[in-house]
Amino acid sequence: xxxxxxxxxxxxxxxxxMLSGMDCSAAVGIVPEGVVSAAPDSAALKALSSKLETYxxxxxxxxxxxxxxxxxxxxxxxxxxxxxxxxxxxLYRHYYASKIMGVEAVAVHIVDEWFTSGKARPExxxxxxxxxxxxxxxxxxxxxxxxxxxxxxxxxxxxxxLFGGNDSxxxxxxxxxxxxxxxxxxxxxxxxxxxMLRNTLKDIKLNLRLIAVYTGCDSLAxxxxxxxxxxxxxxxxxxxxxxxxxxxxxxQRKYGILQTPGMFLIDRDGIIVGRKLDAGTLAMMAxxxxxxxxxxxxxxxxxxxxxxxxxTFEGEPGLKEINSVTDLLASxxxxxTAFRTTMGDLLYYYSEQLTGKYKEGSxxxxxNYILPNKEIWSSEHDSLCVLSYADSYLSIISKAKPGSEIxxxxxxxxxxxxxIPGKYLESGDGPEARFRTYRLDRLKPGTxxxxxxxxxxxxxxxxxxxxxxxxxxxxxxxxxxxxxxxDPEADSEAERxxxxxxxxxxxYILKTGRKGKVAERYLEAADVRRP
Numbered sequence: 326x327x328x329x330x331x332x333x334x335x336x337x338x339x340x341x342x343m344l345s346g347m348d349c350s351a352a353v354g355i356v357p358e359g360v361v362s363a364a365p366d367s368a369a370l371k372a373l374s375s376k377l378e379t380y381x382x383x384x385x386x387x388x389x390x391x392x393x394x395x396x397x398x399x400x401x402x403x404x405x406x407x408x409x410x411x412x413x414x415x416l417y418r419h420y421y422a423s424k425i426m427g428v429e430a431v432a433v434h435i436v437d438e439w440f441t442s443g444k445a446r447p448e449x450x451x452x453x454x455x456x457x458x459x460x461x462x463x464x465x466x467x468x469x470x471x472x473x474x475x476x477x478x479x480x481x482x483x484x485x486x487l488f489g490g491n492d493s494x495x496x497x498x499x500x501x502x503x504x505x506x507x508x509x510x511x512x513x514x515x516x517x518x519x520x521m522l523r524n525t526l527k528d529i530k531l532n533l534r535l536i537a538v539y540t541g542c543d544s545l546a547x548x549x550x551x552x553x554x555x556x557x558x559x560x561x562x563x564x565x566x567x568x569x570x571x572x573x574x575x576x577q578r579k580y581g582i583l584q585t586p587g588m589f590l591i592d593r594d595g596i597i598v599g600r601k602l603d604a605g606t607l608a609m610m611a612x613x614x615x616x617x618x619x620x621x622x623x624x625x626x627x628x629x630x631x632x633x634x635x636x637t638f639e640g641e642p643g644l645k646e647i648n649s650v651t652d653l654l655a656s657x658x659x660x661x662t663a664f665r666t667t668m669g670d671l672l673y674y675y676s677e678q679l680t681g682k683y684k685e686g687s688x689x690x691x692x693n694y695i696l697p698n699k700e701i702w703s704s705e706h707d708s709l710c711v712l713s714y715a716d717s718y719l720s721i722i723s724k725a726k727p728g729s730e731i732x733x734x735x736x737x738x739x740x741x742x743x744x745i746p747g748k749y750l751e752s753g754d755g756p757e758a759r760f761r762t763y764r765l766d767r768l769k770p771g772t773x774x775x776x777x778x779x780x781x782x783x784x785x786x787x788x789x790x791x792x793x794x795x796x797x798x799x800x801x802x803x804x805x806x807x808x809x810x811x812d813p814e815a816d817s818e819a820e821r822x823x824x825x826x827x828x829x830x831x832x833y834i835l836k837t838g839r840k841g842k843v844a845e846r847y848l849e850a851a852d853v854r855r856p
Contacts, residue, residue, distance in 0.1 A: 370411065377415055389427060389469075393434040396420075400439060413445035417456060424782070426599065426606075427468035436460040462581040468600055472505070472591045473579035477538060477567035480548075485567055487536065488595045501532045501563060502598075502614065504607060507580065507587040508539065510546040514780060515586045517808050519554040520823050521604035522588075527559040528717050529608055530615040530710075534563035540585055542570045605829050609677065622666070622710055623673025631674045647675075647686035655694050665701045668694050669711045676718055679830060681847015684722050691715045724827045725835065725843050731766040732825035733841075736818055738763055738806040743799040745792040749785060749807075755792070763804060766841040772802045773853050776822065777832035779809045784832045787850035794854050803853065 377399075384395050396416050403409035413435060420432035436456045439445040447453045465473050472488040479485050487505075506522065508515040526535065537555055539547045551566050558564045569576060576582055580589065581600075590599035590610055599610050634650065635642055642650075654671065658664040672695065675687040695702075695715045702711045725732065739746055739758045747755030765774065775791070777784035788805075795801050808819060808828075826833055826846075834853065838844030845852070 373411070374415060377412065377419075381416070381419055385425070385428075389430040389467075392420075392428070393431045393438075396431060396435060397438060400435075400445060409445045410448065413439045414447045414452075417447070421456075421459065426601065429463055430467045430469075433460045433464050433467065437464075462578055462583055465578070466580045466589070466597060466600060468597055470597050472503075472589070472595050472597050475569075475574045475576055475579065477569050477574055477576075480551075480566055485565070488591070501534045502593060502611065503589075503591040504533055504535045505580070505589040505591060506535060506537045507576070507582045507585055508537065509541050509585045510539070510543065510550040511541070512585045513809055514778070516554065516819055517778065518586045518588070518604055519550075520819060521828070522607070523555060523558065524823065525604045525608040525829070526562050528714070529562075529611045531611040532561065533611065534565065536565045536567060538576065539566070539568040540576075540582065541568075544570075622669035623677070624670070627666075627670035628674055631671070641680065642682070644682045644685050644689075647682060648689045651686065651690050651694065664698075665707070668698075669702070669707070672711065672715060672718075676714075680849065681830070684827070684847055685727075687718060688722050688726070691719050721827050721829065724825060725846055727843050727845055728838075729843050731768075731835075731837060731841050731843055732821075733764060733766040734821045734825055735762050735764050736806050736822065737761070738804050741795065741803045741805055742801070744795055745788050745803070746805070749779065749788050749805070750792060751785070751789065758805075765837075768804065768837045769802065770837055770839045770844070771855075772804060772837045773848070774804045774806065774835045774837065775832055775853075776806045776808065776826065776828060776834075779807045781831050787832055790850040791853050794850075798855055801853065801855065 380395075380399075381392075384392055387395070400409055400413045400416070403412050417432050417435045417440070420428055420435070423429070423432075437460060440447065440453060440456055441460075447456060475487045477485050477487065504522075506518075508519060522535075526533065535558065537551070539550070541547065547566075547568060555564075555566070580587060588600075588602040588604075588607060589597055590602060590607060592598050592614075598614075599607065602610070635647075638646055651671065654667050655664065658667045668690065672687065672690055675683045675690060678684075695711065699712060702708055737760055739760055740763070744755050746758035747753045748758050749755075768774070775788075777788075779785065791803060795803070806822070808822065808831075822828065826835070830847075832850075834846070834848035834850075835843060836845040836848060836852075
């Protein structure tokens with residue numbers, strides 16, 4: 326295999342030099358019988374870990390199979406058993422824990438090629454067992470693989486074949502992608518995802534069929550959940566409600582469903598193109614696919630142009646800078662056909678960014694340049710792609726706008742002062758979480774409302790940052806509302822939250838103002854401080 330070039334080669338050369346002479350026996354606890362163990366060479370391991378981190382970063386643009394081959398080359402280059410163990414385990418843990426979708430295929434490869442074969446092994450039998458379980462429950466449903474066939478039952482008790490050779494439904498729906506969604510009625514996170522899925526599907530431009538699979542066996546609870554949480558679905562989405570009450574289909578192993586929810590995106594040929602998705606990521610992926618198949622606004626060329634434009638600012642641009650770019654582009658293209666395409670492309674660019682300032686910028690763009698010029702987007706295609714999208718998006722970002730009244734809803738949360746409760750911190754240090762019911766419109770001015778999901782690693786990292794700020798500014802008040810902690814039976818709280826706020830991005834941070842008004846929204850962790 327041709328070795329990758331430039332930076333990766335330099336790092337690889339250094340790594341191989343380290344591996345050729347490194348003896349990690351003492352460091353990883355492998356010491357010959359009768360020999361007194363030396364102190365672990367932590368400095369050597371730290372240096373090796375640092376080089377490995379740099380190397381995997383350098384090769385992350387390669388395909389998953391190429392990354393797996395690079396890992397094989399590194400591991401096989403370790404002449405000493407303990408070093409091979411350390412490198413193989415480090416690489417497995419890296420790819421196992423990576424947040425990049427699909428890269429877990431490399432972790433599965435390491436388990437199959439090195440751990441199961443016995444050529445290398447993790448540091449403990451427990452980790453080896455867990456690695457084998459991980460591989461067994463992920464091997465068949467990796468990105469790029471044919472979706473495993475399933476035989477499930479519909480609500481009438483009839484068998485339905487999916488993704489197999491006799492999948493008549495799939496053949497009739499070749500124009501549609503499939504969203505395979507596994508859920509349980511008693512799962513709090515499933516409740517949140519179901520609500521988000523129902524709310525976001527209407528904005529997806531890709532033809533979809535939703536295959537909602539209930540993983541439990543209570544038919545009454547299933548019927549009630551479908552009627553209340555997964556209905557009604559948008560007309561453009563073909564919906565199938567299925568289950569496996571006898572657990573005959575082996576969906577758990579085929580699709581790695583050890584816990585719910587589980588969501589996959591499967592293309593028209595039955596190939597898995599997205600796995601372990603949430604509703605927001607699904608929406609972004611589906612819309613990207615739609616744009617690739619049918620040229621529309623928000624093409625890669627315009628995105629690259631806007632990326633370059635905004636990169637000229639020092640640091641992350643604020644709302645003032647974003648709106649100034651909108652004004653500048655509108656004035657430069659006014660009176661020409663470029664105005665139509667530029668404003669349309671800009672709308673898509675702003676709506677796909679992952680920071681709240683761009684959402685506020687979208688509202689400015691829609692209110693000032695798109696809605697006042699509806700006649701420009703008069704064709705059916707433009708009306709659908711720009712005007713309808715702008716209306717839908719504006720309906721979402723119009724919730725709890727700055728200066729509007731805070732919704733008078735009650736939520737269960739924890740009011741943090743001086744320090745974040747220990748249950749949300751990696752260290753565990755901190756006061757006990759004391760849950761109470763709060764009415765949002767009666768919170769004191771200057772209170773930050775932090776709506777998050779405790780399964781979201783980014784949310785917890787932000788809480789660590791906020792905790793550091795609170796130690797310096799003990800007068801801060803932060804109301805923590807964990808959507809995962811809401812009682813799935815008392816779902817009205819979750820419903821009201823999603824109706825009142827745009828929770829398409831977690832965490833959602835709002836600052837209360839005077840007289841029960843919204844002061845700011847879509848804040849980031851760095852904004853949680855006294856101005």
